[in-house]
Amino acid sequence: DIQMTQSPSSLSASVGDRVTITCQASQDISNYLNWFQQKPGKAPKLLIYDASNLKTGVPSRFSGSGSGTDFTFTINSLQPEDIATYFCQQFDNLPRTFGGGTKVEIK
Amino acid sequence: EVQLVESGGGLVQPGGSLRLSCAASGLTVSSNYMSWVRQAPGKGLEWVSVIYSGGSTYYADSVKGRFIISRDNSKNTLYLQMNSLRNEDTAVYYCARDHGRPPWDVWGKGTTVTVSS
Numbered sequence: 511d512i513q514m515t516q517s518p519s520s521l522s523a524s525v526g527d528r529v530t531i532t533c534q535a536s537q538d539i540s541n542y543l544n545w546f547q548q549k550p551g552k553a554p555k556l557l558i559y560d561a562s563n564l565k566t567g568v569p570s571r572f573s574g575s576g577s578g579t580d581f582t583f584t585i586n587s588l589q590p591e592d593i594a595t596y597f598c599q600q601f602d603n604l605p606r607t608f609g610g611g612t613k614v615e616i617k
Numbered sequence: 618e619v620q621l622v623e624s625g626g627g628l629v630q631p632g633g634s635l636r637l638s639c640a641a642s643g644l645t646v647s648s649n650y651m652s653w654v655r656q657a658p659g660k661g662l663e664w665v666s667v668i669y670s671g672g673s674t675y676y677a678d679s680v681k682g683r684f685i686i687s688r689d690n691s692k693n694t695l696y697l698q699m700n701s702l703r704n705e706d707t708a709v710y711y712c713a714r715d716h717g718r719p720p721w722d723v724w725g726k727g728t729t730v731t732v733s734s
Contacts, residue, residue: 544721546662553711553726554662559719597662601720604675606652606664 512536512600516609522617529585531612533598538578542602545574545583547594548611554597558583590616619643619723621712626728633702633732639695639712639725647690650715653697655708656727663708666697667715680706702732 513536523529533543541561546554556565558574561581571586585592593616598609621644625637639651653665666676666686674686685698695712709727717723 546721548662553724555724556719556722559721563719565719565722599662599721601715604667605677606654606667606715608662608664611661 511605512539512603512607514598514600514607514609516598516612518612519610520613520615522615523588524617525588525590527588529588529592529614531583531596531598533576533581533583533609535579535581535600539600539602541577542600543574543576543581544599544601545572546597546599547592548597549594557596585614588614588616621714621723621725623710623712623725623728626710626730628731628733629702630734631703631732634698634700635702635730637697637699637710637712637728637730639697641693641695644714644717644723646688646693646695649717651686651688651695652713652715653686653695654711654713655706655730656711657705657708660708665710668695699730702730704732706730707732 515534543561545558548554557568557572562574573584575582595611595613597611620642622640629635650669652667668674668686683701687696709729711727712725714723
């Protein structure tokens with residue numbers, strides 16, 4: 511199975527800050543990586559697919575980069591509505607696997 | 618509008634069975650890869666199973682031999698038959714479109730399964 515190591519597990523930042531989350535795959539997954547946002551009691555919401563493609567309708571302050579084994583997710587100017595948990599996910603191989611999640615809070 | 622709606626969750630005793638449904642509108646279940654994903658209380662996301670458009674099925678090791686994924690093309694509905702349930706199967710279960718453009722862009726709201734005596 512491909513292990514997805516996501517860090518940090520939580521972070522606290524101020525409104526307007528740049529926030530960066532990393533995800534490392536245990537083997538090469540090319541660009542078969544998604545980033546999701548999940549708010550309490552809600553289903554995950556796709557933000558970034560294929561490592562760097564912004565889903566239509568998602569604010570441009572969200573971005574993703576990387577390929578192979580190392581990936582980065584960035585929120586360029588943190589907004590209060592971005593408070594959520596963020597997950598990476600590889601869909602190169604079965605079983606699909608998710609990172610452990612990053613809980614983003616406002617300082 | 619593309620929509621997935623899960624149902625069938627509830628409270629069940631260990632060793633019991635439950636069948637979850639995922640009714641689709643705006644997309645054709647049989648033309649897509651469709652997955653089940655679960656989330657235990659306070660935990661992360663765990664992929665459970667997928668059914669490919671061609672009908673092949675795959676499972677996480679944690680549910681292999683106990684869960685069965687299927688679909689009814691006439692009802693445009695995805696199912697998850699869960700047998701021999703364990704306490705650790707307690708979770709919110711989501712259905713999602715696995716491969717699409719973009720991938721994993723459609724999720725249901727989830728249905729809660731509680732396994733407890």
